[in-house]
Amino acid sequence: MDPDTRSEFVESWGSMGVMWGINRSMARIHALLLATREPLGLEEITEELGMSRGNASMCLKDLRHWGVVRRVNLTGERRDFYIAEDDPWSMLFRIATQRKKREFDPAVTALQKVLATTGEEDDLVRERLEDLEEMLRAMDRLLQRFLANEGASRGMLKFLSAQVPYRSKKGE
Amino acid sequence: MDPDTRSEFVESWGSMGVMWGINRSMARIHALLLATREPLGLEEITEELGMSRGNASMCLKDLRHWGVVRRVNLTGERRDFYIAEDDPWSMLFRIATQRKKREFDPAVTALQKVLATTGEEDDLVRERLEDLEEMLRAMDRLLQRFLANEGASRGMLKFLSAQVPYRSKKGE
DNA sequence: CCGTCTATTCAGAAAATTCTGAACAACCAG
DNA sequence: CTGGTTGTTCAGAATTTTCTGAATAGACGG
Numbered sequence: 001m002d003p004d005t006r007s008e009f010v011e012s013w014g015s016m017g018v019m020w021g022i023n024r025s026m027a028r029i030h031a032l033l034l035a036t037r038e039p040l041g042l043e044e045i046t047e048e049l050g051m052s053r054g055n056a057s058m059c060l061k062d063l064r065h066w067g068v069v070r071r072v073n074l075t076g077e078r079r080d081f082y083i084a085e086d087d088p089w090s091m092l093f094r095i096a097t098q099r100k101k102r103e104f105d106p107a108v109t110a111l112q113k114v115l116a117t118t119g120e121e122d123d124l125v126r127e128r129l130e131d132l133e134e135m136l137r138a139m140d141r142l143l144q145r146f147l148a149n150e151g152a153s154r155g156m157l158k159f160l161s162a163q164v165p166y167r168s169k170k171g172e
Numbered sequence: 173m174d175p176d177t178r179s180e181f182v183e184s185w186g187s188m189g190v191m192w193g194i195n196r197s198m199a200r201i202h203a204l205l206l207a208t209r210e211p212l213g214l215e216e217i218t219e220e221l222g223m224s225r226g227n228a229s230m231c232l233k234d235l236r237h238w239g240v241v242r243r244v245n246l247t248g249e250r251r252d253f254y255i256a257e258d259d260p261w262s263m264l265f266r267i268a269t270q271r272k273k274r275e276f277d278p279a280v281t282a283l284q285k286v287l288a289t290t291g292e293e294d295d296l297v298r299e300r301l302e303d304l305e306e307m308l309r310a311m312d313r314l315l316q317r318f319l320a321n322e323g324a325s326r327g328m329l330k331f332l333s334a335q336v337p338y339r340s341k342k343g344e
Numbered sequence: 345c346c347g348t349c350t351a352t353t354c355a356g357a358a359a360a361t362t363c364t365g366a367a368c369a370a371c372c373a374g
Numbered sequence: 375c376t377g378g379t380t381g382t383t384c385a386g387a388a389t390t391t392t393c394t395g396a397a398t399a400g401a402c403g404g
Contacts, residue, residue: 005289009301012282019275023392034304037296042351052394057352078402079350086296088304103191110184117177124209124258129181132206132260138333145332160317161310195362214381224364229382250372251380 006035010049020095021103022066025051026059030068030084039072039081067094089154097147104143108136178207182221192267193275194238197223198231202240202256211244211253239266261326269319276315280308 010031017027028049033040040048046056060082063069068091072081085091111133118126146153182203189199200221205212212220218228232254235241240263244253257263283305290298318325 005286009283009286012279012286016275016279016282019271019279034300035297037294054395055393084300086300086303088307092307103188107184107188107191110188111181114177114181114184122209125207128206128256128258131258134333135260135264135329138329141333142329157307157310157314161306161313226365227363
């Protein structure tokens with residue numbers, strides 16, 4: 001892959017990272033590893049992306065924690081090297097699972113707690129909050145099912161995507 | 173609803189807002205409107221939440237743009253008043269639709285562009301990127317279907333949530 | 345033990361995001 | 375037109391997030 005194309009990919013993946021709740025530096029490192037066959041050391045990464053050793057080190061720690069990057073030892077090399085996990089599906093599941101636990105579940109719990117301590121005096125407001133809770137509960141169940149069985153979910157997604165030829169993304 | 177409970181809800185909804193890509197002030201205003209039967213004016217909102225008129229005005233503008241808050245005119249009142257849309261499902265669809273368009277679609281396009289300009293020289297990397305693109309395309313189709321027919325999707329979510337009694341959120 | 349090489353940490357710097365409040369605009373009544 | 379009321383905007387302040395680089399720690403060979 002030529003350097004310009006690679007760096008274009010690195011930057012666009014960096015922007016998308018935000019959508020996954022991953023910051024720009026982390027996503028750029030991830031992209032670089034995805035686009036590189038050989039394991040890379042800290043040195044190569046900082047040089048290629050123009051970031052500090054400290055930042056790269058912390059990002060790699062987080063990326064490993066998310067389970068999307070792996071540290072490998074090269075024989076004859078004292079340094080650590082890193083490669084991207086190459087199954088994007090498993091990456092998606094890991095990230096979705098962790099974000100659900102960290103962000104979604106606590107919010108549902110908070111809403112349920114509020115409902116538990118809310119009286120019956122205001123029907124309109126109570127109904128609104130109950131509808132909200134019902135929706136979050138539905139999403140929760142969907143996520144649970146989806147995340148509980150990676151193989152099945154993967155198949156379902158592939159099936160859906162295969163059904164109709166891919167068209168431009170105007171379907172809103 | 174008593175003031176403490178309400179403010180607890182306002183704050184927890186504020187935290188959750190981040191997950192939807194909505195900032196804290198916006199989510200707090202939204203929560204306050206959700207938890208209030210009567211339409212509120214700018215004045216009441218700024219006073220209750222302790223924020224500036226300017227910020228509240230901008231947040232309300234954005235909330236209306238997201239389609240989750242509506243401006244109403246009260247007879248005999250010169251000021252503008254605001255109420256929350258009370259269908260959370262439609263709120264979910266509006267937000268999901270807009271975020272897909274704003275964040276997801278451009279990233280997919282960028283990846284496709286990179287693939288289009290990438291040669292065949294590196295099989296491993298090319299295959300990684302193709303897998304990634306396949307996954308994003310699958311998600312794209314799923315989102316298109318889900319967002320294309322609000323009624324059907326709503327029914328599906330409700331069905332899933334009704335199937336099994338709700339248990340604690342430990343299913344990871 | 346020392347010197348070298350590398351990874352990690354974290355206080356403070358830099359950057360990005362969010363918020364404020366004063367200025368302005370729009371409207372209305374008198 | 376004037377004075378009063380309310381909504382909006384936006385430059386800069388405040389806050390939050392991210393990044394840097396120097397300090398530190400660990401590991402290894404000699």
